[in-house]
Amino acid sequence: MVYTEALPLTPAEIDARYAAVKSVAQEAARLGMDYYLRRQSLAVMHKGDDMQDVVSIADKEIETFIRAELTKRFPEDGFLGEEGGADDLDARCIWVIDPIDGTSCFVNGLHNWCVSIGLLVAGEPLLGAIADPNHDELFHGCRGRGAFVNDTPLKVSSAQDVREGVLGVGTTHRRGKENFIPFLQGLLNEGGMFLRNGSGALMTAYVAAGRLIGYYETDLKSWDCLAGLVLLKEAGGRVNDFFRNDGLLHGNPCLVACPGVYDQVARLIGPSLDQD
Template identity: 35%
Template sequence: MTDEPRPEPAAAPHDELLALALEAARRAGELLRDRRPADLGVAATKSSAIDVVTEMDFAAEKLITGFLTEHRPADGILGEEGASRPGSSGVRWVVDPIDGTVNYLYGRPDWSVSIAAEYVGEAVVGVVAAPMRGETYHAVRGGGAFVNGAPAHCRPAPPMDQALVSTGFNYVLDVRAHQAEVARLLIPRVRDIRRGGSAAIDLCDVACGRLDGYYERGLNPWDLAAGDLIAREGGALTGSRPGGRPDGDLTVAAVPGLFEPLQRLLDELGAWHD
């Protein structure tokens, strides 16, 4: 007697998942914006400032995961701050309560709340809320990308030497040194390079036509799950090394026509290793 394969769980309606992600991101964004001490990055000592940011990270993740669990208790969860549980519904929420914590610490506006819903391993809903920008980006798989409810589209492809590209750097000194060398070799080949500090916002900026491309090594699933879907639904292409999907080795997002040459160049420059 052989075991028959188990059927996949019935998919949750995407509009339900989107509504929950939008509300959870809104609540967490308001908490982070309204409860952040005004002088956090100036008057606080280094240790106390970091403690406050850590407390806010945990508080926001607890708010998000509690809200999602209340409404969908059978779903799995993966959160940056340690929230992790398997689920039985086929849906897993991937949560980054503060993407861009250093920006948040210093009172800079480019930090975000990132929430993605995956179904059987594929992202189907992505929401990125950037409260200090006054913007919320979202996408449903196959339904396009939106910013504050209006359709978002990436830019037409420029020549490589006219491309505005963003990146990010690791916190480990040796890794940062190699990443700086990659950027040094890349910058003469493009219009300019930006370093925003929030991977989720950078991916959304590609979707909205504010960047032509973005790349970064060392991202975690919660850094890119929502933003990657939004970028793709905005018309961008995403990947890792040629033939690969975005991952911790390398994430690349760019407008069609720029993506492949940028990806090949980053591969040649060794952007995928330390």
């Protein structure tokens, strides 16, 4: 990936984008809730041969809405979306969008879905917003300015061992699934416990909020976590080298955790976490 050489954004440019990402994420979440309440009438399709990887008309129309709203405000910015693909990835600013993270939960009437929008500036995550309309929560943050759920500051857990909290986990039918069961066995052997809620963005936000002590996914896409990574770092958490080997476009294993358990969880995962 080659990024356009440019001066950093001015404080005013950051302010404008931070305000926009919060308002657009909330508007998109309200649109998502309208679809959710009439989900039985939505057309749902499967992606490729993976029957668990689904997309609805809501995903596509919400991403179209998000792109249109941000383009009106920032026509020079690029985009990477789960449904719409990439546009102008040489731009200084790139919006990374998941219109509905947790689509399987969405179409099956479970409350574990959200809208996730993050912003890369010169290849570095700068800000993000994760809107959860089912629980009336907006997780948001900006590098150097902190992270919040609604107006409450976020801080990761103080846990020092996996026995002291719950770890979020996830896997797919893509690469890396063979590492999942051995990891769970190791986690249980050390007295840990886990949950999987179906939304990588929400679980990353929950780590930032101290609700989970960490979150491990065997293969995660950037639109599932980029906004959450901003929150996580601002809340004092740690993350593996997710963006190596063009992780922005192709994804990678992902581990986010509070500092007290990060090394323990990374050891349980083993070399697959950061291997090429």
